[in-house]
Amino acid sequence: MYLTKEEERIYDGECGWTNQVCMKILVRLGELFGAEKLIPISSAHVSGVSYKTLGDAPIEFLKALADADGKVKVRTTLNPQSLDPEHLSKRLTVNIREKQLDILRQFDRMGVAPSLTCTPYYLRKPVRGSHHAWAESSAVVYANSVLETWTNREGGPSALAAAIIGKAPDYGMHKAENREPNIIVNAEARLRNETDFGALGALLGKTLQDKIPVITGLGTASETNLKQLGAALASTGMTNMFLHKPAQNVRKLEKTTVEDRDIKETIEELSTSSATKPDLVFVGCPHCSKGEIQQIAGLIDGKKVKAGTEFWVCTSCHVKQKTAREVEKIEKSGGHVLSGVCTVVSWTEMLGIKTIMTNSAKTAHYAPTLNKAATILAPLEKCLETAFEG
Amino acid sequence: MRSNTLKGRVIVEGHCKGEALVSKQPLSFLGGVDPADGKIIEKNHDLCGQCVKDKILCFPHGHGSTVGSYVLYSLGKKNLAPKAILNETADPVVVVGAIIANIPMLDKVEIKQIRTGDTVDVDACTGTAQISRRKES
Numbered sequence: 001m002y003l004t005k006e007e008e009r010i011y012d013g014e015c016g017w018t019n020q021v022c023m024k025i026l027v028r029l030g031e032l033f034g035a036e037k038l039i040p041i042s043s044a045h046v047s048g049v050s051y052k053t054l055g056d057a058p059i060e061f062l063k064a065l066a067d068a069d070g071k072v073k074v075r076t077t078l079n080p081q082s083l084d085p086e087h088l089s090k091r092l093t094v095n096i097r098e099k100q101l102d103i104l105r106q107f108d109r110m111g112v113a114p115s116l117t118c119t120p121y122y123l124r125k126p127v128r129g130s131h132h133a134w135a136e137s138s139a140v141v142y143a144n145s146v147l148e149t150w151t152n153r154e155g156g157p158s159a160l161a162a163a164i165i166g167k168a169p170d171y172g173m174h175k176a177e178n179r180e181p182n183i184i185v186n187a188e189a190r191l192r193n194e195t196d197f198g199a200l201g202a203l204l205g206k207t208l209q210d211k212i213p214v215i216t217g218l219g220t221a222s223e224t225n226l227k228q229l230g231a232a233l234a235s236t237g238m239t240n241m242f243l244h245k246p247a248q249n250v251r252k253l254e255k256t257t258v259e260d261r262d263i264k265e266t267i268e269e270l271s272t273s274s275a276t277k278p279d280l281v282f283v284g285c286p287h288c289s290k291g292e293i294q295q296i297a298g299l300i301d302g303k304k305v306k307a308g309t310e311f312w313v314c315t316s317c318h319v320k321q322k323t324a325r326e327v328e329k330i331e332k333s334g335g336h337v338l339s340g341v342c343t344v345v346s347w348t349e350m351l352g353i354k355t356i357m358t359n360s361a362k363t364a365h366y367a368p369t370l371n372k373a374a375t376i377l378a379p380l381e382k383c384l385e386t387a388f389e390g
Numbered sequence: 391m392r393s394n395t396l397k398g399r400v401i402v403e404g405h406c407k408g409e410a411l412v413s414k415q416p417l418s419f420l421g422g423v424d425p426a427d428g429k430i431i432e433k434n435h436d437l438c439g440q441c442v443k444d445k446i447l448c449f450p451h452g453h454g455s456t457v458g459s460y461v462l463y464s465l466g467k468k469n470l471a472p473k474a475i476l477n478e479t480a481d482p483v484v485v486v487g488a489i490i491a492n493i494p495m496l497d498k499v500e501i502k503q504i505r506t507g508d509t510v511d512v513d514a515c516t517g518t519a520q521i522s523r524r525k526e527s
Contacts, residue, residue: 024489028401032480048457057425057464058457061490135456155456157486 001030001169002037010165018070022161029158030169039131039170043075044163045120046112047135048156050082050345051100053370058156059099062106065164072111073166077120078104079136079156080287080314080342087336092347110164116340117316119227119287121147131174133162137234138227138286138362144241146226150174153240173240181243183208184255187217189263193379197221198228198361199266200258205237207256214243214250224292231286232361270364273374277309278357280373281387282343283380284314285360290323293337297326299381303388305334310353311387313337333388344370359383396499396519401480403515404494408473410508410521411445412501413437418454419461419487428470446510446519447472448501452484462487474512476501476519 003011011027013020026038048054081100083089089097104114115123118136125147126132132151134140140153152172154162162168172178185204191197204213221229226244233239283296296313305311313330320327320339327337344363348356348371356367357376364377378386413436417423422432428443437449442465452458462484465471475488480497488495494514504510504521511520 021490025486028485028489029482032401032482032485048460053420053455054457054460055425058460060467061460061463155459155482155486157456157459157490158482161486 001027001035003027007038016068018065018068018164022164025158025161026165026167026169030171033169033171035169035171037170038165038167039174040166041074041133041162041168042130043077043126043132044072044159045077045079045132045134045136045139046107046156046159046163047079049079049103049107049116050342051096051103052082052347053345054103056099059102059106062103066106066109070110070164072163074163076112076163077115077117077123078107078112079118080116080340080345082341082346084338084341087338088341088346088351091351096347112163114340115316115318117287117318118342119289119316122287122289122316123318131168133159133168135159138231140240141230141234141242142227144173144179145230145244146223153234179212179241181212181214181247181250182253183211183213184250184253185213185215186255186257187215189258189260191218191221191225191263194225194228195267195359195361195377195379196263197225198232199263199270199377201229201232202236202270202361202365203258203262203266205233205235205239208237208239210238210240212239212241212243214247216246218244224289227286228361232365235362235365267377270361270377271375272368273355273376275355275374275376278355278376278386279353280310280312280348280355281357281383282312282314282363283359283383284312285343285358285363288313288315288319290319293319293323293326296380296384297329299384300330300333300335300388303333303390305387306389309387311335312343314341314343315339335387348373357383357386393520393522394503396503396521398476398496398499398517398519400514400517401485401495401497402488402493404474404492405513405515406473406494407509407511408444408446410504410506410510411437411440411442411447411472412504412506413449415449416451416453417449419452419458419483420455422454422458423461423465425461425464428465442472443470445472446474446476446512448476448499448504450501451477451479452481454483456483456486458483459487459490462491462493466491466493474510474514476504476510476512
């Protein structure tokens, strides 16, 4: 790999241990994937924030980076944590709260503010064609496919290394030739709502491996539906991008078709419970946009959450602040708007939650293993009918 | 005593000698190795119950969450890390883990040639692993 003189000095340790170890990560990964150089990035998005998934091991490493004057060089956002200060925090132990806080403190020391969201693109929309180093697979697929910004699927440590150096190795999705579709998916199924879009993603992830599909038949799908498609696609497979508009020169590509019954079967597979009264009804994976919060507040319209059921809406602190009126409505109904937290990486088992109903195919995919919960996958309207009286 | 030298690609430089612990299966460090004692806890893994401490750890490749890289760092801090890692195919989780924990590492190594209990002399500067076996079994 070609390194500039300055990059070489960093690699040799002349700019301190943190910069050296981060440069080594980028160079070795670059060599592994055939990069010839590093390229500047406009932002980084770092995963690996929840104390529940991280455990104690990473805190030491984050602390070592911060102790050796690690500072990020580009705008850096953070994935959600395992609790929110308003609702879940008081139901958990002091040890969990302190350890989670310690993780955020180390990021803060490195110049990373607690944005705590899996949808950083709602905080600031990245410029089309710009290069980034994002972890969080759902955001990576959304960036490449909907925002048309360019990023590989980084891991937590490599995204942090890229943030500290301000560069990423030039391979994979950073190269135009790797962003061409190599399979046509004819979506003949009727995609009625966000759950059907998510199911399409979950199904394609399992079958496409890392191929880039051009999907026909999506019509003018909303960005919310494409977000659900991409999040599920990333959770069951290695695909980093899909095309949702007609593409040129694809006539010779391999073709596959998705029909109504494929979607129906996928939703059935992702629903492991037949319970009519789930412990938790959850919306907001990936985190809700302003529009989604407004939609939920509108639909619940004065109704009350049923006794014995919890209703959670997850979003970023940023979106929560911008939708204060709607948030108040949801809270008055007995629901909770949790900010900065992700249900899948939160302590649901400790809260006694054994069944989760959600409109997110990604959550339905992960909850049986990560939350040890049975799942019911259904669209928003159905989720609200189940959570609310009347 | 028979000896055999395998070649590989250097991922993390270093030089060390130790006893091989060999798996035919991919290994996930997050959830697969206990950071408290270095024991492999991945269910149904052929090395389940074995400790990675001071071993020349040989497995085809890593899998699972990128948080696994931090587990290798934590093992290193507690002196529970393997002495070296030999892989068939390096993957980002193990590569990053070996870099931050400073564990010598080679990939593109034909690990089928190595058996648990062999003494392996890893030269992760030139990219060779010399295997010594006390007797044929």
